[in-house]
């Protein structure tokens with residue numbers, strides 16, 4: 186296990202390198218009609234579909250529509266529950282989780298990429314005038330952050346720039362690292378990562394504090410127009426409680442926009458990078474060592490169902506967890522988040538951010554990934570958590586010396 190974090194020749198085969206290969210090997214075993222679903226769940230597109238043609242605005246409209254659809258499903262489940270049938274729990278939960286995932290994607294996908302300027306660049310490349318391209322980007326920033334009731338675009342841009350600076354990534358000077366530290370998730374503070382995360386996720390005070398910060402950034406900071414949007418969003422979130430039946434509001438609005446969103450955010454930040462570094466990343470390899478690609482996938486058992494029924498049932502259970510990770514936390518760009526950090530430093534910039542995983546696969550085929558970066562392909566959120574736990578333990582060992 187130690188080998189994973191040490192330097193070795195990236196051309197040597199290792200367990201982690203094979204996860205991407207295993208995804209495609211498994212896909213080849215499936216009947217053709219199941220392969221698109223496999224591509225959707227793993228987030229790794231098949232070779233011919235690596236570059237999905239769309240535009241940031243079209244995608245923004247689609248994700249907003251999906252948000253409405255999932256929220257409606259959750260509300261329908263809530264209505265069935267209040268009519269006295271527990272069958273409503275299934276649509277209520279799936280709808281809530283799906284709505285959480287779309288809210289997260291609006292932030293970590295659309296808003297995040299707009300702060301990087303890639304939305305503006307995408308439209309500029311296609312002949313849109315500079316002011317018009319900027320207006321589209323600002324529209325996505327403002328509506329995306331107001332609709333999700335999160336950090337306003339200007340504050341996000343300022344903070345997120347620090348997250349990308351190689352000297353800061355993974356340290357306390359990285360705002361995401363600082364947030365984890367503040368929550369007690371840091372090698373020096375957390376003896377058991379799982380206990381720490383559970384204690385935070387179920388702490389009402391943490392949730393209230395998080396929501397209070399969201400109120401501040403929406404109502405007290407930023408442009409007047411953006412504040413008005415934030416106030417409208419807050420009024421809709423609270424006002425709907427007086428209009429909708431309680432159980433409908435609970436699943437359609439409260440859980441997705443409140444604790445569900447906040448827990449998904451916690452788990453995303455706690456697994457997006459190995460954290461707890463003191464000093465800066467000195468070179469590309471060290472920078473790569475602070476990144477992960479998170480593929481929500483568990484390789485299939487090698488035998489058939491008839492030969493290995495227990496292994497397949499176990500696999501189905503594990504995949505249920507991976508699918509919920511994919512639905513709530515690992516949107517397309519979050520899967521290949523490591524490549525989001527590395528593509529620019531290695532000279533492979535791109536503006537079609539929804540194709541990040543396809544871009545990663547292209548670079549992988551071209552053999553230009555930084556040495557060792559193949560070692561840091563992890564099997565989704567749960568695998569990232571167990572690695573983070575080991576990484577924290579190793580950091581604590583170093584600190585004791």
Ligand SMILES: [Zn+2]
Nearest residue numbers: 297345349525
């Ligand atoms: Zn970024």
Ligand SMILES: [Zn+2]
Nearest residue numbers: 348457522526
């Ligand atoms: Zn990052």
